[in-house]
Amino acid sequence: MPPDRLTASIGRAGGRGLAPPASAAGRRSVLTGWGRTAPSAADVLHAIHPDVVTAAMSVAGERNGPGRRGLIARGLGRSYGDAAQNAGGSVLDATWLDGVHQVDLERGLATVGAGISFETLMARFIPLGWFVPVTPGTRQITVGGAVAADVHGKNHHVDGSFCSHVREIDLMCPTGPVTVSAESDRDLFWATAGGMGLTGVITGATVQMIPIESSYMLVDTERVPDLDSVMDAMRSGDAAYRYSVAWIDCQTTGRHLGRSVLTRGDHARLEDLPDRLRTPQARARSFMPRTIAGIPIAAPGGLLNPVTVGLFNEFWFRKAPAKETGRPHTLAGFFHPLDIVTDWNRLYGPRGFLQYQFVVPDAEGETVRTIIERLAEVKVASFLAVLKRFGPSDPGPLSFPIPGWTLALDLPVGYPDLDRLLDGLDELVIGAGGRVYLAKDSRLSRSAFRAMYPRVDEFLELRARVDPEGLLRSDLGRRLGLCDDPPPAARTGQERPRGRPAKTAGVNKATGARKAAGVNKATGAKKAAGATKATGKKAPRSGTAGGSGAPKSEARPPDPGGPTSRDRRRP
Amino acid sequence: MIDATGRPQSVLVLGGSSEIAQAIVDLLVAARCRTVVLAGRPGPRLDEAVDRARAAGAQTVESVPFDATAVDGHVAFADSVFDRFGDIDLVIVAAGVLSHQPDDEEDPVLVADVLATNFTGPASAMLAVCRRLRRQGHGKFVVLSSVAGDRARRANFIYGSSKSGLDAFAQGLSSSLVGSGVGVLIVRPGFVVGRMTEGMTPAPFATTPDAVAKAVVRAIGSQALVIYVPPVLRWVFAAMRQLPEALWRRMPA
Numbered sequence: 018m019p020p021d022r023l024t025a026s027i028g029r030a031g032g033r034g035l036a037p038p039a040s041a042a043g044r045r046s047v048l049t050g051w052g053r054t055a056p057s058a059a060d061v062l063h064a065i066h067p068d069v070v071t072a073a074m075s076v077a078g079e080r081n082g083p084g085r086r087g088l089i090a091r092g093l094g095r096s097y098g099d100a101a102q103n104a105g106g107s108v109l110d111a112t113w114l115d116g117v118h119q120v121d122l123e124r125g126l127a128t129v130g131a132g133i134s135f136e137t138l139m140a141r142f143i144p145l146g147w148f149v150p151v152t153p154g155t156r157q158i159t160v161g162g163a164v165a166a167d168v169h170g171k172n173h174h175v176d177g178s179f180c181s182h183v184r185e186i187d188l189m190c191p192t193g194p195v196t197v198s199a200e201s202d203r204d205l206f207w208a209t210a211g212g213m214g215l216t217g218v219i220t221g222a223t224v225q226m227i228p229i230e231s232s233y234m235l236v237d238t239e240r241v242p243d244l245d246s247v248m249d250a251m252r253s254g255d256a257a258y259r260y261s262v263a264w265i266d267c268q269t270t271g272r273h274l275g276r277s278v279l280t281r282g283d284h285a286r287l288e289d290l291p292d293r294l295r296t297p298q299a300r301a302r303s304f305m306p307r308t309i310a311g312i313p314i315a316a317p318g319g320l321l322n323p324v325t326v327g328l329f330n331e332f333w334f335r336k337a338p339a340k341e342t343g344r345p346h347t348l349a350g351f352f353h354p355l356d357i358v359t360d361w362n363r364l365y366g367p368r369g370f371l372q373y374q375f376v377v378p379d380a381e382g383e384t385v386r387t388i389i390e391r392l393a394e395v396k397v398a399s400f401l402a403v404l405k406r407f408g409p410s411d412p413g414p415l416s417f418p419i420p421g422w423t424l425a426l427d428l429p430v431g432y433p434d435l436d437r438l439l440d441g442l443d444e445l446v447i448g449a450g451g452r453v454y455l456a457k458d459s460r461l462s463r464s465a466f467r468a469m470y471p472r473v474d475e476f477l478e479l480r481a482r483v484d485p486e487g488l489l490r491s492d493l494g495r496r497l498g499l500c501d502d503p504p505p506a507a508r509t510g511q512e513r514p515r516g517r518p519a520k521t522a523g524v525n526k527a528t529g530a531r532k533a534a535g536v537n538k539a540t541g542a543k544k545a546a547g548a549t550k551a552t553g554k555k556a557p558r559s560g561t562a563g564g565s566g567a568p569k570s571e572a573r574p575p576d577p578g579g580p581t582s583r584d585r586r587r588p
Numbered sequence: 589m590i591d592a593t594g595r596p597q598s599v600l601v602l603g604g605s606s607e608i609a610q611a612i613v614d615l616l617v618a619a620r621c622r623t624v625v626l627a628g629r630p631g632p633r634l635d636e637a638v639d640r641a642r643a644a645g646a647q648t649v650e651s652v653p654f655d656a657t658a659v660d661g662h663v664a665f666a667d668s669v670f671d672r673f674g675d676i677d678l679v680i681v682a683a684g685v686l687s688h689q690p691d692d693e694e695d696p697v698l699v700a701d702v703l704a705t706n707f708t709g710p711a712s713a714m715l716a717v718c719r720r721l722r723r724q725g726h727g728k729f730v731v732l733s734s735v736a737g738d739r740a741r742r743a744n745f746i747y748g749s750s751k752s753g754l755d756a757f758a759q760g761l762s763s764s765l766v767g768s769g770v771g772v773l774i775v776r777p778g779f780v781v782g783r784m785t786e787g788m789t790p791a792p793f794a795t796t797p798d799a800v801a802k803a804v805v806r807a808i809g810s811q812a813l814v815i816y817v818p819p820v821l822r823w824v825f826a827a828m829r830q831l832p833e834a835l836w837r838r839m840p841a
């Protein structure tokens with residue numbers, strides 16, 4: 018059963034879903050990512066309120082030693098790999114935290130629960146003239162997931178990734194809840210952006226939306242005969258467009274290697290629209306995405322083979338206009354073309370598929386060609402690939418985007434020797450100074466991961482501070498060595514004197530102090546102002562955490578990372 | 589964790605010195621498996637297997653004493669392995685003996701020994717390990733069965749029936765594991781040229797430990813419950829099972 022259905026069915030119909038959170042045992046369910054590979058079983062718990070998260074955290078803390086399996090939050094299950102799975106532990110279904118808590122329509126600020134989907138955000142905010150600042154190729158993702166993966170969209174070259182539009186994150190760390198902004202605790206904020214949920218359970222966020230006049234896009238489309246031309250066109254022309262993406266046919270070889278359909282555009286202003294779309298205003302800002310089909314659960318494997326995919330790619334290329342400018346598209350049609358078919362991931366059959374998305378620096382555009390060539394050579398049935406340009410990166414140690422070229426490829430897992438093929442691509446990407454996207458990853462090795470994300474120790478250090486006992490765990494974390502036993506605290510403790518000799522103490526004290534002040538002020542202010550807000554309402558040490566939490570923290574060895582936020586909050 | 593392409597990071601072998609299992613471990617280590625736990629009867633053969641896995645480049649290679657027939661110790665054995673090494677992604681059930689049937693037929697105790705080594709012992713060990721796999725919520729058994737279990741033959745029905753038993757046990761276990769995150773892969777090789785079959789004339793469609801290993805490694809990430817090596821044996825034995833008894837019992841050894 019696909020994850021979204023699964024959580025939906027347990028969630029809405031399940032008998033134990035509403036059991037008192039204190040007995041939070043959850044219900045054992047098998048989960049996979051969107052690629053439907055590498056299943057594992059976890060106790061799925063419905064995070065109907067941040068209190069449930071607190072309770073789950075203290076339950077997870079009770080188990081010690083190798084029996085500890087920890088917990089991770091899960092949104093709509095659109096990560097392709099194992100990011101939102103936690104074998105043998107707890108998985109918090111965060112889609113229940115779907116409230117809109119505070120809205121500032123003057124400035125376009127929305128404070129929402131982490132479980133709200135982009136689709137819901139769009140349905141509610143587009144008619145009011147506000148749009149999400151960044152959206153990936155599907156709107157079936159949650160705000161929490163978007164933060165945890167620091168998602169990007171077709172506007173990265175102009176607007177950066179999602180977290181650069183996030184003002185505050187409500188984060189439930191094992192050391193206590195915090196509302197964190199890039200100003201109040203820069204390290205924690207940016208480690209959470211792209212941190213794949215391993216710094217805390219994200220319960221809410223304040224997002225700076227962007228103003229729009231209409232729910233239409235003005236789009237220029239052109240067919241481009243080969244890779245060089247499309248890269249030239251993007252290099253020289255993208256700056257003029259807010260949104261830009263090229264769909265590449267990875268099956269053509271020779272002269273037409275990398276032939277593409279390049280679509281670029283921006284939000285349409287009212288004056289840009291023809292009369293029939295402009296009036297009444299409700300129509301100009303209507304958002305009524307449709308789904309036209311669904312894929313049955315028992316879709317057989319092999320539907321997407323080199324022949325069918327080849328036909329599709331041919332069709333896609335030919336149906337695109339040779340050149341067309343300023344044509345109005347709906348938002349959904351422009352941003353989320355695949356969302357019209359629900360459960361399209363099932364097309365890959367029972368064995369599933371994966372997506373390989375990498376980025377390489379600008380100067381390494383040749384790597385993109387080499388990789389497309391390799392795929393074309395082995396004739397793996399790669400569905401349309403998506404090529405984009407990235408602008409400057411976010412400061413997060415695990416945030417994916419770096420300036421340059423990013424290519425995303427869907428590949429069926431059943432293809433023989435796919436593992437070795439992709440290991441080879443990893444080497445190329447590492448050689449070019451690039452990396453792959455963790456939200457899509459399901460197969461990267463530990464060593465390749467470290468080579469791609471050289472700042473991982475920074476991340477582990479931060480984790481040692483906010484999760485000293487290693488309660489936050491996921492299958493992805495286990496695979497990549499982000500939540501090993503013994504907990505990261507020990508490891509980073511060894512490395513710290515070597516890395517930053519004299520400054521260490523000072524740095525920690527400084528952040529500690531800054532954080533204590535900043536955090537308390539932030540939460541305090543918010544509590545006073547937003548009395549209606551559900552998140553963060555409970556005191557840091559809520560009743561549920563008291564019993565098990567207190568002895569636990571006493572038993573804890575002296576924390577190398579300085580006082581924890583829970584300690585700090587003690588008067 | 590077993591990744592999307594079916595590569596485990598840790599493996600436990602029951603019958604660690606098995607030639608077929610060693611060939612599988614070689615491939616797993618080449619595909620980045622970091623922890624190899626070889627459980628078996630202590631001795632030079634087990635030591636050699638440890639050396640070989642180390643030479644292949646695994647980060648942690650340890651041998652652990654394990655006797656398939658010592659069922660009383662299986663729970664403690666499983667607990668100690670999981671407590672010591674953490675998550676085990678793949679468990680290869682390889683312990684087995686191919687005995688000399690004419691001797692066995694003369695000696696009821698020998699028959700019981702074969703069954704204990706090939707069927708009841710591994711079944712008990714699998715259950716013990718299974719408790720821990722269920723708890724960790726992921727993992728996979730690779731069970732080395734045999735085509736000999738598809739239909740018991742006059743010439744080796746004692747071995748054949750032990751493999752039938754193990755095979756049926758593994759199928760049932762697989763059903764019981766639905767929803768647990770743990771999977772089962774049953775491997776039915778034909779005649780494998782190697783130590784176990786030394787001195788015997790290879791049967792048609794004979795294969796090698798390396799070929800079995802390749803097929804196993806390829807199937808780990810799939811949802812297949814049963815694979816044959818070579819694959820053609822699936823159809824050969826589908827036909828064999830339909831042969832009239834009068835013909836079947838004349839099958840050569």
Ligand SMILES: NC(=O)c1ccc[n+]([C@@H]2O[C@H](COP(=O)([O-])OP(=O)(O)OC[C@H]3O[C@@H](n4cnc5c(N)ncnc54)[C@H](OP(=O)(O)O)[C@@H]3O)[C@@H](O)[C@H]2O)c1
Nearest residue numbers: 603605606607608629655656682683684732734779780784
């Ligand atoms: N070779 C074939 O033609 C063939 C065909 C189909 C299936 N299989 C099956 O594949 C598996 C592996 O066979 P193989 O070809 O690799 O043969 P192998 O090298 O002889 O391996 C058999 C393994 O079983 C171990 N073993 C025997 N009795 C044991 C006990 N009481 N406790 C623990 N371990 C015990 C042996 O350990 P020691 O070193 O201590 O003896 C050895 O490691 C067996 O289950 C076999 O039945 C083999």
